[in-house]
Amino acid sequence: MTHQIIQRLGQSKLLRGFSIYFGTSILNRALPFFLLPVLTRYLSPTEYGLLALYQAMIAFVVPFVGMLMQNNITRNFFRQSHEYLARLIFNLLLILLTTSTVFLLIVSTYILFGGELFSIPERWIYVLPLLAMMNTSNEFNLTIFRNQQRPFTFGIYEVSKTTLDLAVTLVLVVVYLQGWEGRASGILVASVALGLVGLIRLWKDNLLLFKVDTSQIREILSISLPLIPHAIGSAVITLSDRLFIERMVGTDAVGIYAIGYQFGMIMTLFVIAFNRSWSPWLYQQLANVTESKKSRIVKATYTYAALVLVLATGITFVSYLLVPLMTTKPFYGASSFVGWVAFGYAFHGMYTMVFPYLVHIGKTSFLGFITFFAAGINLAANYILIRLNGTVGAAQATLLSYVLMFICVWWYSHRIFPMPWFHWRLKAERGQS
Incomplete structure (x- = not known):
């Protein structure tokens, strides 16, 4: 069988x-994965621990800011028109910009009152909302590729991001000896670069219709808001260990x-x-x-x-x-x-x-x-x-x-x-x- x-x-x-x-x-x-011999040579267990904590923080912030909104694309992809999807994606990006701004205000307030997170420098805490926004924007593009049944395009997009990430990491960690922050810089550069490329691609493929649609926003929130506890819970499982x-x-x-x-x-x-x-x-x-x-x-x-x-x-x-x-x-x-x-x-x-x-x-x-x-x-x-x-x-x-x-x-x-x-x-x- x-x-x-x-x-x-x-x-x-x-x-x-x-x-x-x-x-x-x-x-x-x-x-x-094959970068591990390099990182374990140039980073001590303590430095690698700080890197792991920062990556866990990214894993926490991304679902909180993004609310798994890419599910709205897949949910509507096979039963709505191209125009509807283009309008939907614009409204998804509008909500994403709003949640990123709100999270930045929360982080700024926390730091202003003397908050500290695992000895991570403040500049990297401020970067978290930007990383979350760009990573979620990337997920929108990857979701579209999947639903269009374009796995090769999907692969090129994703591997390009990883290659850029690792290239920057190697230069900053091995050549300039920036420690775990060099690895974090690689993540930042790749996320922002591919996020911007993704937005340009959406525009060129006519998948951005600049029209605020309150009915769509309500529908998106009705699906995604209940997922916030789900996203936070998943992030807690990822971060708490x-x-x-x-x-x-x-x-x-x-x-x-x-x-x-x-x-x-x-x-x-x-x-x-x-x-x-x-x-x-x-x-x-x-x-x-x-x-x-x-x-x-x-x-x-x-x-x-x-x-x-x-x-x-x-x-x-x-x-x-x-x-x-x-x-x-x-x-x-x-x-x-x-x-x-x-x-x-x-x-x-x-x-x-x-x-x-x-x-x-x-x-x-x-x-x-x-x-x-x-x-x-x-x-x-x-x-x-x-x-x-x-x-x-x-x-x-x-x-x-x-x-x-x-x-x-x-x-x-x-x-x-x-x-x-x-x-x-x-x-x-x-x-x-």
Whole structure:
């Protein structure tokens, strides 16, 4: 049966798109991955810890400012006119500019009253809203490429950003010895440059119609505002492990943990690549869903779940060979975190398979509730497990949170949008008879 499922998928646009996205994802992720020997040579564990904390802060700010608004593009792409989409994208950018400005005011007020974030210099805190705005703008472009089924263009755009990022990083870290701030500068330059290129591309492709549409703004906010707790909860899960390690163990431990986390995130090569092909395909199926389509979706989901669990197991064992080969001696302990992180992202990948059902029917408020709940569990689990098990407790808390998110969202999505999870074989047999 599994062979038949894979054979059918092989004849579909889903797998062809996945193959291209997966190749692009490997190249895009491999470039910074092979930068590890350089960074671990030029940065101490403490400096790498500061870099990891700053990257976690970016991960927190981006969903808060962007509110996952790119989902509005995919949601409307297959059922609205080109003019409607052009007007929608302009209003998305208008909201994005507003949220970025609000966040800048919040950050400025915090710093004005003497606030401090993990010994990160103030200038880098002020840069966060700009990074969030440009990264979200990039996501708008990447979402359009996916829905237009242009994976090669998608790959060129994304790999160009990574290449520029790493080129600036190498010059500033290796030649000018700017430490972790040289790496942060690479992220900033690449995000701004590709963000501006993306805006120009939207204009040239007639995907920017400068017309304020209050009805569209209300619709965008009705979908995206309930996702703010979801986005904040996800960001808390991303940020809290490093925060607890920094406070309870030390900044150098954050650096070692971040290396292990990066190896564990090899899983995202597969997860992100498949989701980029899966998401537009799934929304297209749901736009005119039938029982046979539901059966096909469920079979693909089960096949995917089995594959990511096998892949996580492989990553865990291989990491014990790769970590000593690709890092310096102070970072060898990172291998103990890889398995927990890899399985965590395997379950996060399963979560992304069921998340679109709620977006499709506009029931996103539950996502905010469950992600906020999972974030609360994550905070408690980090504190308890780090006290009990040391730094590895943070990775265990991450896995626990993603398992909880997947189970809860799968249960709720099935409740309000029933899928044949337990009897898809019967439906398939009826369809063949």
